[in-house]
Amino acid sequence: MDEADEARHADKMRKKQAARETIMATKTREKGLLIVHTGKGKGKTSAALGMVVRAIGHGMKVGVVQFVKGAMTTGEKAVFDAFPGNVEFKPMGEGFTWNTQDRSRDIATTRTAWDEVKRMIADPSYDMVLADELNIVLRYDYLPLDEVLEVLSAKPEMQHVIVTGRNAPDALIEAADLVTDMTMVKHPFRSGVKAQAGIEF
Amino acid sequence: MDEADEARHADKMRKKQAARETIMATKTREKGLLIVHTGKGKGKTSAALGMVVRAIGHGMKVGVVQFVKGAMTTGEKAVFDAFPGNVEFKPMGEGFTWNTQDRSRDIATTRTAWDEVKRMIADPSYDMVLADELNIVLRYDYLPLDEVLEVLSAKPEMQHVIVTGRNAPDALIEAADLVTDMTMVKHPFRSGVKAQAGIEF
Numbered sequence: 238m239d240e241a242d243e244a245r246h247a248d249k250m251r252k253k254q255a256a257r258e259t260i261m262a263t264k265t266r267e268k269g270l271l272i273v274h275t276g277k278g279k280g281k282t283s284a285a286l287g288m289v290v291r292a293i294g295h296g297m298k299v300g301v302v303q304f305v306k307g308a309m310t311t312g313e314k315a316v317f318d319a320f321p322g323n324v325e326f327k328p329m330g331e332g333f334t335w336n337t338q339d340r341s342r343d344i345a346t347t348r349t350a351w352d353e354v355k356r357m358i359a360d361p362s363y364d365m366v367l368a369d370e371l372n373i374v375l376r377y378d379y380l381p382l383d384e385v386l387e388v389l390s391a392k393p394e395m396q397h398v399i400v401t402g403r404n405a406p407d408a409l410i411e412a413a414d415l416v417t418d419m420t421m422v423k424h425p426f427r428s429g430v431k432a433q434a435g436i437e438f
Numbered sequence: 439m440d441e442a443d444e445a446r447h448a449d450k451m452r453k454k455q456a457a458r459e460t461i462m463a464t465k466t467r468e469k470g471l472l473i474v475h476t477g478k479g480k481g482k483t484s485a486a487l488g489m490v491v492r493a494i495g496h497g498m499k500v501g502v503v504q505f506v507k508g509a510m511t512t513g514e515k516a517v518f519d520a521f522p523g524n525v526e527f528k529p530m531g532e533g534f535t536w537n538t539q540d541r542s543r544d545i546a547t548t549r550t551a552w553d554e555v556k557r558m559i560a561d562p563s564y565d566m567v568l569a570d571e572l573n574i575v576l577r578y579d580y581l582p583l584d585e586v587l588e589v590l591s592a593k594p595e596m597q598h599v600i601v602t603g604r605n606a607p608d609a610l611i612e613a614a615d616l617v618t619d620m621t622m623v624k625h626p627f628r629s630g631v632k633a634q635a636g637i638e639f
Binding site for chain 1: 447479537538539614615626637
């Protein structure tokens with residue numbers, strides 16, 4: 238690239254920066270977000286964990302309740318346990334429905350986990366609350382959707398709440414501020430690779 | 439739900455578990471994955487950070503190079519710096535092209551960051567390497583795609599490499615084992631909310 242090209246690039250970037258500043262000047266609000274990660278692809282829980290890391294790093298107080306994961310030791314637990322003042326991490330599930338094979342017990346487990354989420358959301362000292370795989374238990378009708386929407390709509394103004402899991406209900410997407418659909422393009426399960434440490438847990 | 443319903447549920451779940459076990463028995467391989475997070479939605483970097491957290495929690499050694507982020511203090515940096523034995527975290531960018539306004543300098547910055555990624559990938563003691571926003575610099579032609587593909591294809595067998603950023607090149611998607619497109623459903627920027635701690639940085 239010669240000098241004239243370099244100058245044209247710099248000029249173009251100055252204009253782009255000015256245009257961006259005009260746009261960004263309109264983005265002035267801060268508010269607690271209701272965030273939903275759904276879709277069939279990988280990354281729903283991982284992206285929520287990434288946000289938890291960022292929040293911890295800013296000294297925020299975070300509550301995490303996992304609705305499906307429980308007994309299994311996960312990498313996230315080992316890290317979050319190193320920040321007991323910042324993050325309360327509660328894997329409260331008992332695995333998948335086909336493992337427990339007991340619907341009444343699944344419903345009771347879900348209720349106990351949801352009570353914990355409700356407690357955290359009601360407490361404005363939590364800057365972020367993650368309800369991991371909540372969409373899964375909603376899909377099974379283990380919790381009434383109306384009750385969940387009511388609790389979410391009454392969250393403290395500045396608190397971020399993240400809900401993950403495939404098949405997010407339409408009404409939840411409607412209520413949310415930030416929704417990403419993790420769309421599967423390629424998954425290694427398809428070529429016979431098993432769940433691996435650091436990736437899936 | 440009455441007793442007969444409960445029994446039917448348990449029976450259905452036993453069958454589902456058996457079917458799943460048959461499928462899972464075919465997922466036996468372990469291998470280092472080439473992972474790509476792309477798409478216009480939020481969650482590409484966050485999901486990569488979540489995987490870094492899981493890897494750290496399992497005592498793995500992780501290298502992170504950020505191609506765009508640099509000067510800005512991020513939440514992830516504060517947390518990862520608490521695990522100096524596990525994670526080498528290098529924000530090596532200087533911001534966006536419209537901020538630097540200097541194409542030659544951007545290319546030189548990219549080259550320095552890429553040299554660091556190459557060093558990590560060549561070293562099998564790294565269990566995971568994250569090249570954050572590499573797709574962005576590829577899009578600007580700040581690095582030759584062929585060189586990047588060659589380095590990625592020569593990575594150690596058991597090492598996971600994660601590449602993030604929108605507009606992943608087709609050839610990279612082709613080469614990858616796990617690809618998720620973070621599809622934007624709703625983004626709070628659209629309603630005037632600015633980038634916030636814990637969410638975007």
